[in-house]
Amino acid sequence: MGGSFPNWVGDHSFSYVTSIHLENCKYCCSLPALGQLSSLQNLSIVGFDGILAVGEEFYGSTSGSSSIKPFGALKVLKFEQMLNWEKWSSFGDENEGGAFHHLEELSIQRCSKLTGDLPIHLPSLGILEIIDCPKMLASLPKSPTICELKLINCRKDILRELPLHVTEKLTIDRFDAVDMSVLVGGLPSTLKFLEIKNWKKLGLPINLDYSCLEVLKLFDCDSLRSIPMDLFPNVKNLTISRCRDLESLTVAEQVHQLDLVALSSLTIEECPNFVSFPRGGLHATNLGFLQIEDCLSLRSLPDKMHMLLPSLTQITIQRCTNIETFLEGGLPSSLNELYITNCDKLVESRMRWSLHNLAPLRYLSIWGGSKLDVVSFPEKGLLPTNLIIFRISGFSNLTTLDNNGFENLTSLKHLYIWSCLKLECISEEGLQCLTSLENLSIRDYPKLEYRMLEEGLQHLTSLSVLSISNCPLLTKRMWWERRKEIKEWRCKLAHIPNKIVDEELIE
Secondary structure, three states: OOOOOOOOOOOHHHOOOOEEEEEOOOOOOOOOOOOOOOOOOEEEEEOOOOOOEEOHHHHOOOOOOOOOOOOOOOOEEEEEOOOOOOEEOOOOOHHHOOOOOOOOEEEEEOOOOOOOOOOOEOOOOOEEEEEEEOOOOOOOOEOOOOOEEEEEEEOHHHHHHOOOOOOOEEEEEOOOOOOHHHOOOOOOOOOOEEEEEOOOOOOOOOOOOOOOOOEEEEEOOOOOOEEEHHHOOOOOEEEEEOOOOOOEEEOOHHHOOOOOOOOOEEEEEOOOOOOEOOOOOOOOOOOOEEEEEOOOOOOEOOOOHHHHOOOOOEEEEEOOOOOOEOOOOOOOOOOOEEEEEOOHHHHHOHHHOOHHHOOOOOEEEEEOOOOOOOOEEOOOOOOOOOOOEEEEEOOOOOOEEOHHHHOOOOOOOEEEEEOOOOOOEOOHHHHOOOOOOOEEEEEOOOOOOHHHOHHHHOOOOOOOEEEEEOOHHHHHHHHHHHHHOOHHHHHHOOOOOEEEEOOEEEO
């Protein structure tokens, strides 16, 4: 490819073309004349290093010389990695209706030298992305329909140009040198979704009105030490991730009884200094999902969950090594799913969880840790009788399954026993009471032998899937018997339709 496209590119004979992608024409000094392609709806231009300006040649005619407005059908336009592009000239008088009348999505990425104006009159624009354009001085296009705006690594002045009456979804990333006070006009009154990433000096000014927000996501905002929950009365989904200096969620003293009735999902992850929820508990009567991961300083979950979180159905706690127990009142009676992973201190207090009182609990997953000194599990009375799915994983010192712990689990359909490296025996007594069991998965047991398992399997008359993986002593015997066609083995497991050994279905 030379310095320009041939004349036939963009000719009216290609008017039926609806999508064009041009990439890595690094020596082209001008773009092809595509503006007169009346059916073109999707255009992507990537890696044109030789382009300094986009102007009349792109539109396919001189300003005003054609009765056809350029790019009249175009809906999606993307420029990416135009390393030397500096200026974008508009077509004709935009106030009289210029090009891109039906453009719905505009994305400009990694155009590091672009400084000039963007087209202003884009009446149909709904999605605008400006990413890694640090020199762009232009005002944002004026459009009554912009609903989604993404600004990443741009000049801070661009934040002063937010369309305050239409934007519903806003993502801001890598504005290191500014804080939220730059939003002198406040947040758009229509804003429902706000995502902020890599904003090292982020503050949350109390004079801003956040009541419009329904989804708030904060990533890598290291300057945040606390988040006043009362500032966000209508947030439904709150995600806080990798905010390394965050210490607490708070509620102002004068509104300490505030019910965050809108909040339905809360995720806090990789916040190593996070230590506390609001004093007296987190009052959120409609919270259904709570996920806490890698918060190494946290010692307890919210207080009074059984009273203040009556709708909570799922809790996930992973790698929070200093959480010791659930506080006053324990877990909410509405809980349906509980996932605990590598929280040794919390698992040590498991008999105080009162799981047997949680009638709605259907899914329980407990992944132990290397420091957990548990040799027999689960204890009698630990598990609720209505449990349907139970996963035991990562108990590094577990040697036996406690037969008494499986008593009365007549509703259990799925049992997963994974990565308990010292486990040697799964006894007949421990399995025979699981009369509804349909799926048994055993994985990563170097010491488990077939004779320790086969008798118990005969009593599992509802079992339809037996999956065994990375159990060398167990599978060696099974494969040997298969090869020798010993009928005894086939008879003992004949009632199990699907037997999967190391991911291979066998008969």
